Structures are given as C-alpha cells and as structure tokens.
Amino acid sequence: MAAMQIGMIGLGKMGGNMAERLRRAGHDVVGYDRNPESSDVSSLDELVQRLQAPRVVWVMVPAGAPTRATIDQLCEALSPGDIVVDGGNSHYLDDKKHADQLGARDIGFVDVGVSGGVWGLQNGYALMVGGDADAVGRLMPIFESLKPEGEDGFVHAGTVGAGHFAKMVHNGIEYGIMQAFAEGWELLEATDIVTDVPGAFKSWRTGTVIRSWLLDLLVRALDQDPDLSELKGYAEDSGEGRWTVQAAVDHAVPLPAITAALYARFSSRQEDSPAMKMVAALRNQFGGHAVASVEGQHTKGADAPGADVTPPIDGH
Ligand SMILES: NC(=O)C1=CN([C@@H]2O[C@H](COP(=O)(O)OP(=O)(O)OC[C@H]3O[C@@H](n4cnc5c(N)ncnc54)[C@H](O)[C@@H]3O)[C@@H](O)[C@H]2O)C=CC1
Ligand SMILES: O=C(CO)[C@H](O)[C@H](O)COP(=O)(O)O
Structure with a gap:
C-alpha cells in the first residue's frame, strides 16, 4: 500500500493515536493542535504550507463549533483538488453543508465515523465512510492503515453524510x-x-x-x-x-x-427528581400515600384522611 502524506488537525485521545498509527505504517503525518505541546506546526496555515498538493487534511477535533471553525479555515487555506476528511463525531446533517462549502472551491469532502477509542492505536479503528467514490479511492491507503487487520472494520457506507449516520x-x-x-x-x-x-x-x-x-x-x-x-x-x-x-x-x-x-x-445528572416529587405529591393527594420528606423521613400527608406508610408489595 502506497505511503501518503496527510495533515492531522486535533491530536488528542483520538487524533494523536491515529497520527501515530499512520506514522508506524509509513505515512508522512504533519500534526496540528491548538495545544502547542502536541503540535508539529504553530498554525493551521503552516500545516497547509507543509503539505504538498493535492493535500489530504483529516480533522479530528470536537464536533460542532470547533469542527465547523476548522473547516471554515481550511476552506480558505486549501486549494482545488485537496480533500478534507471529518473524522470526528459530527452530526450527519453538517456533512452536506461542509461538502457544499468546500465543493464550491473544488475541495473534496469525506465524512468518516471512527470507532475504537483509546484502544485504536493497537487494535485499529473501525471506519464508516461517506463520500464520492473518487475521493474515497484516493484515501484508501490511509483507511487501510487505520483500520483493524482483516476483512472487517471498514465500510464505504454511501454518499456524504452516510459515514456519520452509520x-x-x-x-x-x-x-x-x-x-x-x-x-x-x-x-x-x-x-x-x-x-x-x-x-x-x-x-x-x-x-x-x-x-x-x-x-x-x-x-x-x-x-x-x-x-x-x-x-x-x-x-x-x-x-x-x-x-x-x-x-x-x-x-x-x-x-x-x-x-x-x-x-x-x-x-x-439529577441530585433529585422533580418529576418523582410530583408523582409522590400526587399519590399523597389522591391516596393519602406516604411521602419521603427532604429530611429523609416518611411523613403522612397533612390533609389526607388516613394517610400512612405504603405496605410492602407482594410480588407473587
Ligand atoms: N474518544 C473517543 O472514544 C472517540 C472520539 N471521537 C471523536 O473524535 C473527535 C476527537 O475526540 P478526542 O480525541 O476524544 O477529543 P480530545 O479532547 O482528546 O482531543 C481533541 C483535540 O483537539 C484539539 N482542538 C480542539 N479544537 C481545536 C482547533 N480548533 N484546532 C486545533 N486543535 C483543536 C484539542 O486541543 C485536543 O487536543 C471528537 O469529534 C470525538 O467526538 C470519535 C470516536 C471515539
Ligand atoms: O464515539 C465514541 C465511542 O464509540 C466516543 O467515545 C463517544 O464520545 C461516545 O459517546 P458519548 O460521549 O455520548 O457516550
């Protein structure tokens, strides 16, 4: 499998290990992270300058605003013929917007759902890929090196968005x-x-x-x-x-x-359940059933006639 050059943006738990797995497979990886301690270059623009056209840049930052901002920057910095891969857990509906945005400058876009967590460096990463066949074909040496050994662990799931939907x-x-x-x-x-x-x-x-x-x-x-x-x-x-x-x-x-x-x-994430307070209050209102007070004691309903502690439930 041919060695490739790739830029990796986001060198955290996932991107850092993926860059390392690609390097071990012989690829030339230039990494950029906003944290200078883990970054090979000082800016995204420097990353783009270090890569030879046609470039491949893999984005592996938190989904949402950080991914969108990174793709906005790449849209400005990259050239026609380059490819952007979004490997983060992005929403599948963002993918079409990114493909259109980049496509307007003739930059390709491929979305990849990545699974494997912090174990991927040793076990490989399962990849679910969305995009057109030409772009996916160009990226196959990268995918082959990231995926686990063997037949499974890779699917070209469909067009743009299918990878993240999978x-x-x-x-x-x-x-x-x-x-x-x-x-x-x-x-x-x-x-x-x-x-x-x-x-x-x-x-x-x-x-x-x-x-x-x-x-x-x-x-x-x-x-x-x-x-x-x-x-x-x-x-x-x-x-x-x-x-x-x-x-x-x-x-x-x-x-x-x-x-x-x-x-x-x-x-x-709730210390206490507002909904269950209401259920307890309503049981007390209609049936005079006991409630647990905030002090942790069972108390009778103030106005309910004959309210008392609920007897144990006989399940048989
Ligand atoms: N941790 C996991 O098990 C998995 C995570 N993912 C996805 O992979 C992506 C990365 O996740 P993790 O590596 O776990 O997160 P992480 O928090 O460990 O790493 C994210 C890295 O991106 C960097 N970063 C953030 N914004 C940046 C920006 N604008 N420019 C450059 N660098 C930036 C941070 O400094 C950090 O090093 C996320 O989209 C996540 O949902 C996908 C599969 C599994
Ligand atoms: O993609 C993953 C595993 O497959 C990530 O670990 C993801 O963060 C898990 O989802 P959540 O954070 O919602 O539990």
Whole structure:
C-alpha cells in the first residue's frame, strides 16, 4: 500500500493515536493542535504550507463549533483538488453543508465515523465512510492503515453524510448495550443471590450470547474497582445518542431501548427528581400515600384522611 502524506488537525485521545498509527505504517503525518505541546506546526496555515498538493487534511477535533471553525479555515487555506476528511463525531446533517462549502472551491469532502477509542492505536479503528467514490479511492491507503487487520472494520457506507449516520447509529446501539449491562450489574449487586458478581461477568466472556468487547471492558473496570465505589453514578453524553433518537423521531422509527438508555444518562445528572416529587405529591393527594420528606423521613400527608406508610408489595 502506497505511503501518503496527510495533515492531522486535533491530536488528542483520538487524533494523536491515529497520527501515530499512520506514522508506524509509513505515512508522512504533519500534526496540528491548538495545544502547542502536541503540535508539529504553530498554525493551521503552516500545516497547509507543509503539505504538498493535492493535500489530504483529516480533522479530528470536537464536533460542532470547533469542527465547523476548522473547516471554515481550511476552506480558505486549501486549494482545488485537496480533500478534507471529518473524522470526528459530527452530526450527519453538517456533512452536506461542509461538502457544499468546500465543493464550491473544488475541495473534496469525506465524512468518516471512527470507532475504537483509546484502544485504536493497537487494535485499529473501525471506519464508516461517506463520500464520492473518487475521493474515497484516493484515501484508501490511509483507511487501510487505520483500520483493524482483516476483512472487517471498514465500510464505504454511501454518499456524504452516510459515514456519520452509520457512526451515529453505532453509538446509539452502544448506549443500549451499555445500559443493559449496567442494569444487569445493578440487579446482581442489589441481591445476595449471586455471591461472585464479577465472576459471573467473567464467566460470560466465553461461549455466551452476550460475549463482547464491552463485556470485556466491564470485567476490566470491575478488576480495577470491584464495586465501582470510586465512581459517582453520573454519565455525560456528547451528542450521538440524542441525534439517534432525534433521527428515529424524524423517521417514526421506534427505538425504546436506545431512548431509555439516553434518558437514564439524563436522570443520572439529577441530585433529585422533580418529576418523582410530583408523582409522590400526587399519590399523597389522591391516596393519602406516604411521602419521603427532604429530611429523609416518611411523613403522612397533612390533609389526607388516613394517610400512612405504603405496605410492602407482594410480588407473587
Ligand atoms: N474518544 C473517543 O472514544 C472517540 C472520539 N471521537 C471523536 O473524535 C473527535 C476527537 O475526540 P478526542 O480525541 O476524544 O477529543 P480530545 O479532547 O482528546 O482531543 C481533541 C483535540 O483537539 C484539539 N482542538 C480542539 N479544537 C481545536 C482547533 N480548533 N484546532 C486545533 N486543535 C483543536 C484539542 O486541543 C485536543 O487536543 C471528537 O469529534 C470525538 O467526538 C470519535 C470516536 C471515539
Ligand atoms: O464515539 C465514541 C465511542 O464509540 C466516543 O467515545 C463517544 O464520545 C461516545 O459517546 P458519548 O460521549 O455520548 O457516550
């Protein structure tokens, strides 16, 4: 596979390792990051000057405003025949705008959904590519070096936007799988029935229907902190999950599992649940059911006749 020259913008957890994987494969990589400590050049303009035309520049910065600003700058600095690759987790609807903006100057655009996280340097990166066949063909030596060894780990998913749409759905699935593992773990931990919870997860790594890399990573996390006591039950999201749900609404496709997983993250960020306060207040209003006060005590409803503590639920 022919060695190429490529500019990499954004040398963080992803771009830094991707640049290193490309260098190990023999490519000439010039990296630019706004953080001078990790950058090979002092500005985006210097990066462009260091590259020989026709240039390839891979953008690997946070999605949204940083990616848009970088593509605006590249549109000014690059020349006809060059190609810009957006490998960040950008919204798929941004891709058409970027392709049109760059295309007006005869600069090509390819969107790539990248998966592999901080393990990609050693394992390779799965790539989901959107763009026209000529541009994608020119980039194949780069893709071949980034992807994992073997047949899988690469798809030319369609025209511009298809790469990021595929990655968005991938991440939606990621939300659902993680949530299912997390809920299973909570149930096992909440009961005394299985006495070796980490052992149960370990045993599932081989031969089971649910063996997977996420399961391997779950086992690794429990090895490091067996009951996750060092963590708070708080999970951020960076956009892909909500965009998956938004796309599902736009196309009237039911995604109950992925949607629930997204909402579970929102719930994790609440110290208390305003909605559940209202549910408690309404139960108290109509049924005189006990509520938990902010002091943590169960109290009777002030005006409800005969309000008392809810009896235990008999599940059988
Ligand atoms: N971390 C992950 O597991 C994955 C991340 N991604 C996506 O890859 C992109 C990069 O993510 P990470 O490397 O994890 O983030 P990061 O925060 O580790 O790195 C981002 C880098 O971009 C630099 N940067 C930000 N704005 C810049 C600008 N205008 N010009 C030059 N450099 C700039 C920052 O200084 C930083 O070094 C994001 O779009 C992210 O959503 C995609 C797949 C997996
Ligand atoms: O793309 C990824 C993994 O495939 C990134 O790690 C992404 O940040 C995960 O999404 P979120 O931050 O919403 O959990």
